[in-house]
Ligand code: AP5
């Protein structure tokens with residue numbers, strides 16, 4: 003089941019599932035059948051949005067009825083326009099008929115007002131209003147809404163006949179727009195072992211209110227807690243080799259899913275292969291976002307070795323304890339990971355930063371880049 007959908011430039015999240023919509027329609031149908039028993043009403047469907055709701059209602063109507071359609075325009079994308087105008091008249095003649103106006107949604111009530119004016123001019127015997135959705139907070143008109151499927155807050159919704167710029171009508175659940183939604187800022191912090199990714203991520207995550215995910219840290223946490231994942235990863239990590247892609251990708255996805263409200267992520271130590279970069283692109287796309295940029299810390303190999311040997315004295319990291327393992331990590335970086343520079347360069351997303359200097363100096367250099375993303 004899709005939790006989010008993207009229509010044109012906007013993302014919508016599921017808010018009312020199909021079965022709740024169906025229950026609401028059934029309840030309206032029961033009341034309409036009760037009220038129109040023995041009568042022969044004209045069911046006047048307001049196009050385009052109400053066609054699905056109306057079809058369901060008509061199928062459930064137990065007596066005789068006739069159908070008519072009216073088209074009134076009041077929306078241009080998200081903006082409600084002031085004027086509402088008739089595009090198509092109602093056929094057959096509505097004179098002396100009992101009319102059920104079927105709407106998909108009633109918000110300000112402008113459309114309803116226009117239709118009621120037309121019906122009064124036509125000289126109908128009676129009219130009642132049925133709507134699948136009703137926004138009591140937005141409604142400004144005096145007319146009674148006789149049948150309401152679901153009352154909803156003042157959100158912009160799509161699905162079950164309702165659209166955003168023509169799209170979304172075929173969705174069977176209801177999805178709503180998150181108006182305060184800001185685009186996520188996702189940064190890939192890149193660089194060879196010991197470049198200072200972890201050190202800088204600690205500062206940047208505070209500064210930009212981002213969630214920091216270090217695949218190395220997650221592996222080490224699993225190793226410490228002797229999980230199955232930890233045991234599997236340890237054999238590779240201790241030798242300075244990469245953990246296989248599928249294991250790493252699944253783990254990274256799970257970490258991202260743990261943070262549904264994140265304003266963005268700092269990925270540290272991921273991606274390390276093209277397969278991982280592709281997987282990251284797919285994962286973020288499913289959330290309607292992408293990698294804003296790769297920011298790479300550039301540091302000479304000999305400085306890296308010195309830093310890691312120094313850290314190895316106290317870190318307890320097996321892969322820091324032995325110079326040959328450290329050099330192997332650097333070798334693996336150039337052989338398997340460095341190609342990602344080209345991968346992101348092609349997308350115009352690579353930004354190299356000098357990684358030698360004080361921690362504060364380097365944070366400033368990184369921030370200059372991140373502020374532009
Ligand atoms: P990971 O944990 O990512 O290790 P790494 O890439 O080798 O990098 P480090 O964490 O050692 O360095 P860092 O750049 O974070 O630098 P830090 O800030 O700590 O990965 C470990 C292993 O897990 C991999 O080898 C692999 O086996 C596996 N793995 C992880 N991700 C994977 C993936 N995506 N796919 C497959 N396998 C994966 O700084 C280093 C030291 O330098 C510190 O002591 C720090 O205090 C010091 N320092 C930092 N900044 C400065 C500065 N400006 N001046 C002086 N010293 C500094």
Ligand code: MG
Nearest residue numbers: 199200216218
């Ligand atoms: Mg690190």
